[in-house]
Amino acid sequence: MQVQKEEVRDAIIEKAADAFFQHGFEKASIRKIAKEAGTTIGNLYNYFENKEELFYIIMKPTYDRFINFMNEHHNHQEHHEGQWINPGEIQDLLKEMINDLDRVFTRELVILIDGSKGTRYEHVREELILFLIEHLNGHLSEIAQLTNRQFQPEFSRAIASGFLDGLLSILKTVCSTEEMKTLIGQYILFYIFGIMGFAWTEKTGR
Incomplete structure (x- = not known):
């Protein structure tokens, strides 16, 4: 498991908020969020269990x-x-x-x-x-x-x-x-x- 970094977590949250604002929860792509945050989808799941948890935290x-x-x-x-x-x-x-x-x-x-x-x-x-x-x-x-x-x-x-x-x-x-x-x-x-x-x-x- 990779060590969590605050800047990576913050980037994921920022890009997820952008995606939820533009597309809503249902249509927001977790893969696209990870890519725009500069990380992999696998690493994203080291920070957040799923899209629902990410949405809830935001x-x-x-x-x-x-x-x-x-x-x-x-x-x-x-x-x-x-x-x-x-x-x-x-x-x-x-x-x-x-x-x-x-x-x-x-x-x-x-x-x-x-x-x-x-x-x-x-x-x-x-x-x-x-x-x-x-x-x-x-x-x-x-x-x-x-x-x-x-x-x-x-x-x-x-x-x-x-x-x-x-x-x-x-x-x-x-x-x-x-x-x-x-x-x-x-x-x-x-x-x-x-x-x-x-x-x-x-x-x-x-």
Whole structure:
């Protein structure tokens, strides 16, 4: 058995992350990963038992951050439950959140959401949609009380799915961290104001 070297392990992880981002877990070639990392497939298996273990090692830190991010947001939402936050407060909250965007919204998150089929993380996309639906339902239930109107579950799912697809589009195409922060900040702001605008329309009947 060859002696493991940190630089070889790091190269394998880097090239595997590239492959998972480009092709997803199922279509990523372990042989190609080894070649691009400058090693043999036999030596790769000295570092990682299989492709599943390699994927898990790369994705676990991102998944843990993702769960923490959702829990923090859930706690913040509970704190403001029943309150209508004004636009100025929303922008202040976004400014605080912007600093953490590059920690949470990474290409590894794209892999988790869009390229993890066949792994223990393939549930993440649906988990995130359900999280968004729960978030939306909290706001829409308040609107329903004000307007005496019922909303179908499909309404929240459609908005949540559309929001997630837009977020993925930004993360897949933007390379600069600063540009990513700006676009995601604008996108979330547009999304929040859209819900508030919908509520205002329903309250005024316009």
